[in-house]
Amino acid sequence: MCAIRVGRFWYNPVMRTVLESAFFDRDPAVVARALLGMFVVRMVEGHEVSLMITETEAYAGAEDRASHARFGKTARTAPMFGPPSTTYVYFTYGMHHMLNVACQAEGMPSAVLIRGAGNIVGPARLTKALAVDRGLSGQPLGKEVGLWFEDRGVVVAAQDIQVTPRVGVEYAGACARRLWRFVVRTASARTKSAR
């Protein structure tokens, strides 16, 4: 039985369970926590690239003053209101793409931002590495679009998770202090402290 090491974590390469929409049909903070140790899988130029997720953030609906859904449904944010496992990719600062997955039932806006995976730290670096752009926004995760998530049996213990406020949402008042950022503590994926 050959196990493969990812940082301090080991997994069995035989186990590959694709995360279906039910996984995402939960509170975004629960999903964000549960995604640590899961793998994001992307087809890029005919090759399957998979990376263990190490950093996520949760975003909720209108009551979350840090969420893009706080102003209601718009052309850009409509995927956040879609069924669970809908991708929400947006373009910001004139150059960066951000990868999110919608959570909860259709009509209930929420999402998890994937901020880091494998050795990649930073949400825009991740989308660059995985060739993710707005063309994916609004599409359901799956092999049809070449982007999906898998459970490969990595278990991340609570003691290995750092929980912090979300990055870059100081404008959100009290919501900025919500502890909705989840980071796997590893030697390689050491992160900057929240700004």
Add this chain to the structure above:
DNA sequence: GCAGTGATCATA
């Protein structure tokens, strides 16, 4: 420390 870059959304 801060420039770069352009979509997005509120305001009009």
Add this chain to the structure above:
DNA sequence: ATGATCACTGCC
């Protein structure tokens, strides 16, 4: 139509 803002990164 206009302007401020932005769930960021890389280079100074």
